[in-house]
Amino acid sequence: xxxxxLEQLINGLRTGSIYALIALGYTMVYGIAKMINFAHGDIxxxxxxxxxxxIALLHLPVIPAMILTAVVCSVLGVLIEKIxxxxxRKAPPLAVLITAIGMSYFLQSMALLIFxxxxxxxxxVINLETVQIGSVHISGITIITLLVTTITMVALTxxxxxxxxxxxxxxxxxxxxxAELMGINVNKTISMTFAIGSALAAVAGILYIxxxxxxxxxxxxxxxxxxxxxxxxGGIGSVxxxxxxxxxxxxxxxxxxxxxxxELADAIVFGVLVIVLLVRPAGLLGKKKLVKV
Amino acid sequence: xxxxxxxxxxxNYGMIQAVKGISFEVEEGEIVALIGANGAGKTTTLxxxxxMIPAKSGKIEFDGADITKVPAHKIVSMGLAHVPExxxxxxxxxxxxxxxxxxxxxxxxxxxxRSLANVYQRFPRLEERKAQLAGTLSGGExxxxxMGRALMSHPKMIVMDEPSMGLSPLYVSEIFKxxxxxxxxxxxxLLVEQNAKKALSIAxxxxxxxTGKIVLSGDARELMNDDSVKKAYLSE
Numbered sequence: 001x002x003x004x005x006l007e008q009l010i011n012g013l014r015t016g017s018i019y020a021l022i023a024l025g026y027t028m029v030y031g032i033a034k035m036i037n038f039a040h041g042d043i044x045x046x047x048x049x050x051x052x053x054x055i056a057l058l059h060l061p062v063i064p065a066m067i068l069t070a071v072v073c074s075v076l077g078v079l080i081e082k083i084x085x086x087x088x089r090k091a092p093p094l095a096v097l098i099t100a101i102g103m104s105y106f107l108q109s110m111a112l113l114i115f116x117x118x119x120x121x122x123x124x125v126i127n128l129e130t131v132q133i134g135s136v137h138i139s140g141i142t143i144i145t146l147l148v149t150t151i152t153m154v155a156l157t158x159x160x161x162x163x164x165x166x167x168x169x170x171x172x173x174x175x176x177x178x179a180e181l182m183g184i185n186v187n188k189t190i191s192m193t194f195a196i197g198s199a200l201a202a203v204a205g206i207l208y209i210x211x212x213x214x215x216x217x218x219x220x221x222x223x224x225x226x227x228x229x230x231x232x233x234g235g236i237g238s239v240x241x242x243x244x245x246x247x248x249x250x251x252x253x254x255x256x257x258x259x260x261x262x263e264l265a266d267a268i269v270f271g272v273l274v275i276v277l278l279v280r281p282a283g284l285l286g287k288k289k290l291v292k293v
Numbered sequence: 294x295x296x297x298x299x300x301x302x303x304x305n306y307g308m309i310q311a312v313k314g315i316s317f318e319v320e321e322g323e324i325v326a327l328i329g330a331n332g333a334g335k336t337t338t339l340x341x342x343x344x345m346i347p348a349k350s351g352k353i354e355f356d357g358a359d360i361t362k363v364p365a366h367k368i369v370s371m372g373l374a375h376v377p378e379x380x381x382x383x384x385x386x387x388x389x390x391x392x393x394x395x396x397x398x399x400x401x402x403x404x405x406x407r408s409l410a411n412v413y414q415r416f417p418r419l420e421e422r423k424a425q426l427a428g429t430l431s432g433g434e435x436x437x438x439x440m441g442r443a444l445m446s447h448p449k450m451i452v453m454d455e456p457s458m459g460l461s462p463l464y465v466s467e468i469f470k471x472x473x474x475x476x477x478x479x480x481x482x483l484l485v486e487q488n489a490k491k492a493l494s495i496a497x498x499x500x501x502x503x504t505g506k507i508v509l510s511g512d513a514r515e516l517m518n519d520d521s522v523k524k525a526y527l528s529e
Contacts, residue, residue, distance in 0.1 A: 164397070171383050171394050177345060178381040183369035183398035183446070287385075 003135045008258045009251060014142045014211075016250020017149035021204035022227030023234065023242035024156065025197030031173035031237040032193040035096045039080060039103035041224015043198050045111060047073045047205025048215055052122055062125045070202040077198025078191050086187070104221075111217035124210040145207045152203060153243055156196075160239060169193060173237070226253075229273050235286020244284055295354075296321040296450055296481050297342070297373075302351035304334075304341045311337040313505040314351065319450070319498075324472070324482040326492040326513060328526055329502035335485040336378055338502070339452050342483075343375040344368045356449060370398040372449035376456060378485075380439040384428030388419055391427045391438055395445030404447070412441040415474065433464035440471065450481035457488050469495055489526035493517045501526070 054065030128140025160166040171179040234245025256265040297319040304312040312334040319325045344365035413420035457465040486492035496513035
């Protein structure tokens with residue numbers, strides 16, 4: 001029993017850390033550009049297909065294929081912002097939201113046109129033996145996922161808190177106008193945020209596809225929406241919140257699947273969101289906005 | 294020589310013409326006050342000068358360069374800093390991080406350290422609280438931080454928007470004293486204030502704005518004794 005719970009917790013941690021990586025993109029973009037980038041989930045899909053193209057069609061070695069994936073996703077993220085969102089910088093939030101949803105469908109439709117709706121099987125590029133600690137089995141992909149997400153999150157936290165560019169991001173996220181008065185180029189900072197968020201989505205996409213091993217144009221939609229839930233759960237705009245929200249969500253989902261019902265797992269996950277938001281409207285680590293006049 | 298020269302500047306704010314073709318000059322080393330009632334266009338004027346809002350027409354020259362179309366984030370490094378209305382310190386950043394943001398465009402680490410030492414000397418309170426989040430400071434301390442942050446860019450000129458707003462009388466006097474000190478150390482100041490009496494008492498020159506137009510200008514002391522100014526802005 002204990003072994004089984006431990007294994008489920010570790011599974012949850014694995015799924016959760018992938019959600020967390022994606023949630024970071026939502027929360028950082030929200031913090032800086034004050035918008036929900038609903039096309040963010042589809043960046044994962046683009047990442048997965050890029051990895052497939054790199055390995056199966058271009059016959060690249062694994063590491064260069066992964067780097068290609070990260071670069072393609074970053075460039076795509078920046079382009080999406082420049083083409084679709086930047087012209088709407090001063091538009092009402094609803095217009096931006098609808099554009100983001102449109103962008104999401106656009107990316108899915110493009111993938112549908114290019115790759116058709118038939119799922120493409122994909123063999124994991126991460127091949128590591130399952131490790132046994134006591135009676136607990138941990139798969140290789142789980143170990144890699146946990147390792148990669150931990151390193152990524154530590155690096156991101158250091159970047160945001162210790163570098164000049166990182167403090168520019170924090171300044172823009174808090175007060176765009178005041179940041180401009182400091183000499184910060186807000187457009188550049190927004191581009192950088194989209195690039196980083198999309199690179200994180202690429203990492204998530206690689207880990208995700210190595211686990212699910214099947215490519216479909218809609219593969220980014222569900223992890224995308226769950227990661228969005230994770231970001232809101234943790235407190236949208238908060239970086240530690242996105243990390244916590246993702247992991248909490250993954251663990252709840254994993255435990256619900258194992259001990260309650262596979263079919264109900266998603267309903268339980270979204271139910272938890274509703275309850276948390278009723279009790280803490282700003283999310284677990286979100287701050288209530290103090291308005292000083 | 295005028296360090297700032299604004300000629301026929303008009304600004305639209307949405308559908309409304311907030312500033313209707315104004316001209317004014319700030320000489321190097323001066324304190325110039327821009328006074329007027331709420332909605333007269335004072336803040337809009339400052340925002341346009343530092344590139345936060347585009348001018349609809351007219352010309353803005355700073356330190357010999359035409360800055361009419363220069364975006365806000367490039368103006369700081371030209372030597373023009375802006376202390377915005379309501380202070381707008383970065384509440385979630387520490388006092389020290391706020392000050393460092395002020396030096397964002399500067400590269401020379403040693404010179405930045407020197408500026409930081411100067412700011413701490415002028416505002417000992419900020420040094421005491423350097424690790425504290427800016428949002429936890431009192432209003433007066435936040436105003437000092439906003440000023441210190443502007444000084445960190447080592448500006449030739451600072452524009453200040455309502456620095457005394459919302460402060461206790463004790464702090465108001467202190468802030469005005471500090472403005473004079475900053476000016477005495479060689480920084481030109483353009484000051485927007487609703488506290489016209491205090492502003493005129495430290496300014497060399499002043500302009501009176503009314504519904505987007507300059508209606509009166511001249512020596513600050515003379516304006517203080519002007520009947521219409523007394524009646525409109527100095528009654529208590």
